[in-house]
């Protein structure tokens with residue numbers, strides 16, 4: 189049963205298309221990661237889902253086909269830009285946002301306290317939020333979005349620009365929330381986070397879905413690639429022929445040559461290095477340096493789309 | 502829920518020391534500065550009969566009536582020092598009265614006297630002269646007429662009194678800036694997105710902002726009341742409830758206006774300067790800086806000033822201070838309520854018609 193389904197969503201700002209026919213569905217109890225570079229349209233998609241932006245076409249429906257207006261009390265939103273009152277303490281912030289959902293009295297107090305504990309801000313609960321570190325503010329931002337126990341929690345890059353401790357705490361929290369029964373939609377442009385917490389992944393760019401599926405699905409399509417970087421001694425042997433011969437192997441997804449340096453992308457777990465070494469000897473090349481690298485987000489994009497990731501904004 | 506919304510609002514509002522100082526000291530500051538600095542404006546004219554004049558126009562008047570007219574006017578001239586001047590163009594005379602060039606014009610006919618005065622522009626002096634005239638004219642002919650027992654009980658208006666009311670009204674208009682700011686801040690902080698998603702919604706938020714404005718305004722009125730009573734010795738008179746009601750309606754208008762501007766503004770400086778400009782204009786045209794009777798004597802201004810809500814407020818407050826609840830109070834109440842409703846309606850129209858374009862900062866960037 190899908191808790192959220194988006195069909196062919198389109199949204200442009202003047203003539204700039206931010207979301208371009210995006211479809212997505214999120215099942216109950218999923219932790220669904222949306223991965224995409226800056227400007228891919230992640231926040232715009234989320235704002236359309238929440239009904240904070242009017243979209244041009246497409247449909248967004250929640251459980252039982254409900255619209256965001258009818259269903260919004262079940263949504264917890266953790267926006268990319270901090271949305272807290274710096275003049276107020278964490279207690280007051282959480283209490284206020286939670287009270288907007290109709291909670292009051294003892295219940296409100298308990299919920300506030302639980303949310304504070306959850307994000308680890310109990311000790312500073314009576315200090316002004318404006319004086320907090322970036323990581324603490326992020327955690328408070330999250331607490332404000334979840335205190336009313338929403339079914340679906342939408343987090344837009346909740347770990348941007350914070351220290352590792354706060355980051356780990358947030359990731360742990362996401363897992364805990366999911367274990368407690370919440371469905372989570374999580375955006376980021378940081379692959380390791382997605383790997384750590386998500387069980388479903390959608391990769392988007394230019395407002396379009398590039399790949400979607402379970403974590404193992406996507407991983408097998410991109411994550412198992414590894415990159416071999418070889419530096420040769422200059423002027424020895426026939427490098428052009430070597431490159432040509434390597435690119436003939438069907439398992440090699442990509443090869444790039446810059447003077448005497450080669451980058452070769454091939455799936456992990458395949459005994460490729462032997463064959464490559466064999467070829468270097470055949471072509472009388474001498475290896476100066478060789479190393480294996482995990483692919484970066486850019487490279488994942490490359491292997492999924494066959495094109496370079498455009499400049500980061 | 503609403504109580505918590507309001508509680509948070511007040512908390513955020515008053516943690517800002519600037520806001521607090523504004524609320525507490527602006528009325529005091531404005532009242533003191535204006536009544537001292539601009540004091541001479543008022544004293545010269547209001548409440549004295551210097552250079553006061555009443556016109557009269559003879560139309561089929563019998564000698565008997567004219568005789569009676571002379572007796573009455575002599576007495577009034579003796580008692581007050583105003584002069585009576587004949588005119589032969591009744592319509593011109595009426596215009597002169599409307600333009601505050603004369604207190605009134607008396608038309609003398611076979612049946613008696615007909616006292617014409619301006620509904621809006623009649624100064625204190627004029628009001629007294631008219632009261633005297635009417636009382637003397639209605640007095641029994643056989644009895645000797647005397648003005649000894651006519652009590653001149655309309656209070657004299659002086660600068661302290663005038664500016665207690667008009668400067669307070671002015672500072673209430675300025676409060677709109679604070680409300681506009683506080684609404685705009687919700688957009689800037691993105692907290693508005695959270696509020697929109699919740700049960701409270703934009704409506705709940707706006708209502709709490711307006712209510713906050715009303716609370717602040719009431720504090721201003723209390724501060725001004727205490728200050729003017731204790732320090733300036735101004736007694737607000739026996740129509741206190743009415744005066745407070747007029748102020749509360751003015752606060753309502755100012756808060757509604759401020760919050761709507763905060764909502765539709767695309768950037769902070771536009772938000773602040775538009776409310777500020779509007780308040781300044783209203784204040785100037787409403788007689789909060791230059792007293793109303795001076796503005797009313799200026800050819801074009803005399804019409805233009807009527808678009809300022811403060812004009813109507815100051816008119817009403819002057820009457821109410823003198824213990825008179827008249828049509829001025831009624832006009833003022835209707836205008837303030839009407840304007841508040843109008844501004845809210847316009848806001849609802851643009852937000853629904855413009856697909857909430859103006860509401861969201863996210864969207865505002867693209868408009």
Ligand SMILES: Nc1ncnc2c1ncn2[C@@H]1O[C@H](COP(=O)(O)OP(=O)(O)OP(=O)(O)O)[C@@H](O)[C@H]1O
Nearest residue numbers: 201206225226227228229230231232863864866867
């Ligand atoms: N209000 C707006 N007006 C005009 N263009 C906008 C607006 N909001 C977003 N855009 C554009 O739409 C595109 C998608 O933006 P969006 O914020 O959704 O990206 P994102 O994936 O969230 O990026 P990031 O990782 O930087 O947060 C960008 O090119 C951005 O410039």
Ligand SMILES: [Mg+2]
Nearest residue numbers: 230231268344
């Ligand atoms: Mg974003």
